Amino acid sequence: MGTFNKVVGVDGVRRDTVDKLTGKERFSGDYKIPGALALAIARSSEAHALIKNIDLTKAKALPGVVRVFTAEDVPGENSYGIIPITKDQPMLAAGKVRFKGEAVALVAAESLEVAREAAALIEVEYEPLKASFTPEEALADGAEAIHDKGNLCFEHDSLMGDPDKAFAEAAVIVEDTYTTSAIEHSYMEPESGFAVMEDGVVVVTVSTQNPHYDHADLCRLLGLEEDKVRVKQATTGGGFGGKLDLSVHSYVALATLLTGRPSRLAYTREESFAASAKRHSFTIKYRTAADAEGNLLAVDAELVADTGAYASYGVAVAMRAAVHAAGPYMVPNSRVYSRAVYTNHVFSGAMRGFGVPQVALAHESQMEKIAAKLGMDPIELRLKNALKPGDKTITGQVLGDSVGIRECLEKIKAVRDEWGAAKGDDDGVRGIGVGAMLYGIGNTGVSNPSTAQIRVNKEGGVTLYTGCADIGQGSDHVLLGICAETLGLAREDIALVRADTMLTTNAGATSASRQTYISGNAVKAAAEMFIAKAVEAAAKVSGSAASELCFTGTAVKGPDGELSLLEIAESLRAEGRELEGEGYFDPETVPLDHHTGQGKPYSTYGFAAQLTLVHVDKATAEVRVEKLFAVHDIGKAIYPQGVIGQISGGSAMGVGLALMEEFDHTSDKNFDTYLIPTVLDVPDVEASFIEHAEPTGPYGAKGVGEPALIPTAPAIVNAIADAVGVRITSLPANLERVHSALQLMGGK
Amino acid sequence: MADREYLRPSTLVEAVELMAAAPGRRIVAGGTDLMVYIREGKERPSALVDVTGIPELNGVRKLDDGALAVGAAMTHSMIGSDPVIQAVAPLLSDASSSVGAVQIRNLATIGGNVVNGAVAADTLSALAAFDAAFITYGAEGEKRYTIDEFFLSPGKTAVGAGEILTKIILPPQPKAAHAFIKVARRRAAAISRLAVSVMANPSEGYARIAVGAVLPKPGRITMAEEALMNGFDLSAAKAAGDAAKAHVLSISGERPSMVYKLPVVSSAVEKAIIKALSLKGVK
Structure with a gap:
């Protein structure tokens, strides 16, 4: 069905491109909201302190101030968080602050200038507490407890086989400690949104990755029933995981609910830096055992992540990092111990890859070390150990059919041969490096369904309803493509209603590279049900057998002519039914065992390998990534240009992770000092993909959003090691670290 | 605002x-x-x-003594593409072309770069190599400063409150090869960690060497220049680099950022000399 009208796998201009390029598309900050209150937040000057008193007198006295709110004004439960077991973050600090920049009070005023001036006039009396800025400090005896439960946010154990025995019998053991930095998402559009009251409902329009989660936590914070809050996703200028947490939402909702007036708030870049999630910095102690032929025998890894002042996605990051600790390789024995630890840094949360880019640095560095010890080619070593269909992962999951890592590595090998040996020049040395990865599609070991509906609209066409937030990555285009392909239509024939909690049902978060696979499946199921229903109803009306009828996208054709969708809808309505297809998909998972970490965390995985050629300037230690070849097993490209775009952008982000991004919590206020790669720092990414169709995926598709960036940093670090002969184990590989490596090299 | x-x-x-x-x-x-x-x-x-609309601050003029007068309101983009500057002072063209990113170079002026006196300002090492002079205009009329008089300390120049920098004078130099190196954490819109300016002409026994971002005020490093007087070869280039490093150490001392910068002053000066003179055979 649908193959006669190819949409899937075909390129073309994405539906939002022209409006975004011409500025027609409206982001939340572009809406004119007459009479809207301007909001400003007074933020903590302390990293860890008890609040002894908040004096609002001067702020309230300022002409133009309408109202000032503190924790006492929060009508519901003043705690939120995406993971149900760690809802530990207040929208306004209650008695205690846990990071510098935490929201303490909220001002609503007639103008932004007045709101900000008033926020600056709020006087907070603090009693400072001892602060911890590393997991080590936070876990040390005598550390001040950041939360009542202590400073260990979450721990996860994983055990398979007998790692001790494997290490005892190994021919080769390599060991190292790897560290990665905190990173700011750096989306183009800072957090922004507005709220209005409509018929007793607080309607929040906001830049977000997860409107249905937002809705649930807003109801909790405001103490409102579900039907009294509505969240509409505004066009969103990037997220990368940083817009999965509540930000401006709760403040505009609170101000509007309690004043009855519209309100709006957009973070400045400085606020976004100070008060939004960061990528978890990790310390990874890693041991790997192999036999003399290079077969991996065991891994033993200890992961510690700085989750900052609040849990946010910390649990998910620590768990996903553990699950992915061995990389895309068959490892029969493993022990992984992973922890997320509270500190007095701004909270860490989700960021593209959820801890996997961090562990990928470790497992891919270890592979190089083993190859060096055994005198093996590093790609051959990877091929020897690469997972195959039917292999077991370190959680004991038996992999299905779509396991394309070997093919990715074969391609990388061919490209490396094409490139030839890396030769230095007068200025410096060159090296080639490989990075490989696997990435589980969807949330880890929990139900994470999506839903979708397709209905006939008044014009007789069809409308797709999805809760899925398109944050710029292109899910609208992908989901419409799947819908069109299944119905035998073109994308343009289908109207879209997206990410509005009143009009659409939950599609889950736009995260975990899950929307193409999970929401794609829900949309496909909805389309199939829609067709079945239309044909069934048409059979009844026409008296033909269903087998004689053909769904055309706009009508059902039979031997005696055709019935339009409107006619079919009418006949159903007479029976009190709707011409509607409903789709639901929840990937099959088995929760991870609490003691052994064994289970089936994901129903499918993406795989990838990347190859880089770098130049290291011997005088200055500057690293230039000259070539980057990427190949990703994505199952099936619904929209190939979108896949290439994701890989290209993800690789650019990977260059930042590898070479320059390091969020300094004390000094980085904005992009003046926090550097991300410019277009000049990123090579032309040669992005490609292979299509190992996933039997459970929509038209075979998996996901690519996060896999795009995961192999990049390891490939760059391995290329630097190839060039200078010294391995950098702490990211970023900045001027100072590369220079130290060069000096070690010079000393040889 | x-x-x-x-x-x-x-x-x-x-x-x-x-x-x-x-x-x-x-x-x-x-x-x-x-x-x-x-x-x-x-x-x-x-x-x-x-002040960008004032004629005296705009354009490039060759003076009678062969010096070049560069208008202070010229943007870095203009300086980077000006044929006269490219011909007579390509070192300055290169330095201006390394400032910020295209959008910044289209607005930012050389006068602004100079007057702010930031240690890491990208054009200052080039201007030091030229022994540039600075012309200002104020209530007392026109004044001329040497580079040493002009820059007082990081962020501080001799320009008074009502005084306007009008021109930068590049005294005539022998025909020379040149190299400009900027080291930064990324390839655009980044502050210099280090800049090196070199001009040299072996047949005339001429060498000018200056570094940026590691000294409190711009100036030539004569010790490094003298190292080249023994012959413009690879070993002299290395000696010049080491002399530059010794000079920076004697003035700026050891501090955390110098762990990287000091050895790189040496190797980058060496590299700039090699690059300027196309000496082959690096390591």
């Missing part, structure tokens, strides 16, 4: 009068630094006096 008056005089005399007419006024050209300071609240000028 509060509203403030924006004034755009068309003559030097008018500009000096406008500056004197009320307190707290600031001269602005490209504004790429000043507007950031204003946004951060570090500067709160009562009015902005835009």
Whole structure:
């Protein structure tokens, strides 16, 4: 069905491109909201302190101030968080602050200038507490407890086989400690949104990755029933995981609910830096055992992540990092111990890859070390150990059919041969490096369904309803493509209603590279049900057998002519039914065992390998990534240009992770000092993909959003090691670290 | 950001009068630094006096003695593409072309780069290599400063409150090969960790070496230049690098950032000399 009208796998201009390029598309900050209150937040000057008193007198006295709110004004439960077991973050600090920049009070005023001036006039009396800025400090005896439960946010154990025995019998053991930095998402559009009251409902329009989660936590914070809050996703200028947490939402909702007036708030870049999630910095102690032929025998890894002042996605990051600790390789024995630890840094949360880019640095560095010890080619070593269909992962999951890592590595090998040996020049040395990865599609070991509906609209066409937030990555285009392909239509024939909690049902978060696979499946199921229903109803009306009828996208054709969708809808309505297809998909998972970490965390995985050629300037230690070849097993490209775009952008982000991004919590206020790669720092990414169709995926598709960036940093670090002969184990590989490596090299 | 008056005089005399007419006024050209300071609240000028429309501050002129007079309001983009500067002072073209990114170079002026006196300002090592002089205009008329007189300390220059930098004078130099190296954490819109300017002509026994971002004020490193007087070869290039490093160490001392910078001063100066003279056979 649908193959006669190819949409899937075909390129073309994405539906939002022209409006975004011409500025027609409206982001939340572009809406004119007459009479809207301007909001400003007074933020903590302390990293860890008890609040002894908040004096609002001067702020309230300022002409133009309408109202000032503190924790006492929060009508519901003043705690939120995406993971149900760690809802530990207040929208306004209650008695205690846990990071510098935490929201303490909220001002609503007639103008932004007045709101900000008033926020600056709020006087907070603090009693400072001892602060911890590393997991080590936070876990040390005598550390001040950041939360009542202590400073260990979450721990996860994983055990398979007998790692001790494997290490005892190994021919080769390599060991190292790897560290990665905190990173700011750096989306183009800072957090922004507005709220209005409509018929007793607080309607929040906001830049977000997860409107249905937002809705649930807003109801909790405001103490409102579900039907009294509505969240509409505004066009969103990037997220990368940083817009999965509540930000401006709760403040505009609170101000509007309690004043009855519209309100709006957009973070400045400085606020976004100070008060939004960061990528978890990790310390990874890693041991790997192999036999003399290079077969991996065991891994033993200890992961510690700085989750900052609040849990946010910390649990998910620590768990996903553990699950992915061995990389895309068959490892029969493993022990992984992973922890997320509270500190007095701004909270860490989700960021593209959820801890996997961090562990990928470790497992891919270890592979190089083993190859060096055994005198093996590093790609051959990877091929020897690469997972195959039917292999077991370190959680004991038996992999299905779509396991394309070997093919990715074969391609990388061919490209490396094409490139030839890396030769230095007068200025410096060159090296080639490989990075490989696997990435589980969807949330880890929990139900994470999506839903979708397709209905006939008044014009007789069809409308797709999805809760899925398109944050710029292109899910609208992908989901419409799947819908069109299944119905035998073109994308343009289908109207879209997206990410509005009143009009659409939950599609889950736009995260975990899950929307193409999970929401794609829900949309496909909805389309199939829609067709079945239309044909069934048409059979009844026409008296033909269903087998004689053909769904055309706009009508059902039979031997005696055709019935339009409107006619079919009418006949159903007479029976009190709707011409509607409903789709639901929840990937099959088995929760991870609490003691052994064994289970089936994901129903499918993406795989990838990347190859880089770098130049290291011997005088200055500057690293230039000259070539980057990427190949990703994505199952099936619904929209190939979108896949290439994701890989290209993800690789650019990977260059930042590898070479320059390091969020300094004390000094980085904005992009003046926090550097991300410019277009000049990123090579032309040669992005490609292979299509190992996933039997459970929509038209075979998996996901690519996060896999795009995961192999990049390891490939760059391995290329630097190839060039200078010294391995950098702490990211970023900045001027100072590369220079130290060069000096070690010079000393040889 | 509060509203403030924006004034755009068309003559030097008018500009000096406008500056004197009320307190707290600031001269602005490209504004790429000043507007950031204003946004951060570090500067709160009562009015902005835009000097970019004044003829004396624009254009490049060859003077009778062979020197080049570069208008202070010339943007880095203009300097980077000006055929006269490219021919006579390509080192300065290269330095200006390394500033910020295209968008910044289209606005920011060389005068602004100079007057701010930032240690890491990209053109200063090039201007030091030229022994540039600086012409200002103020209530007392025109003044000329040597580079040593002009730069006092990091962020501080001799330019008085009502004084306007009009021209930068590049004294004539022998025909020379040159190299400019900027080291930064990324390839655009990044502050220099280090800059090196070299001009050399072996047949004339001529060498000029200056570094940026590691010294409190710009100036030539004569010790390094002298190292080249024994012959413009690889070993002399290395000796010059080491001399530059010794000079920087003697002035700036050891500090955390110097762990990287000091050895790189040496190797980058060496590299710049090799690059300028196309000496082959590096390591």
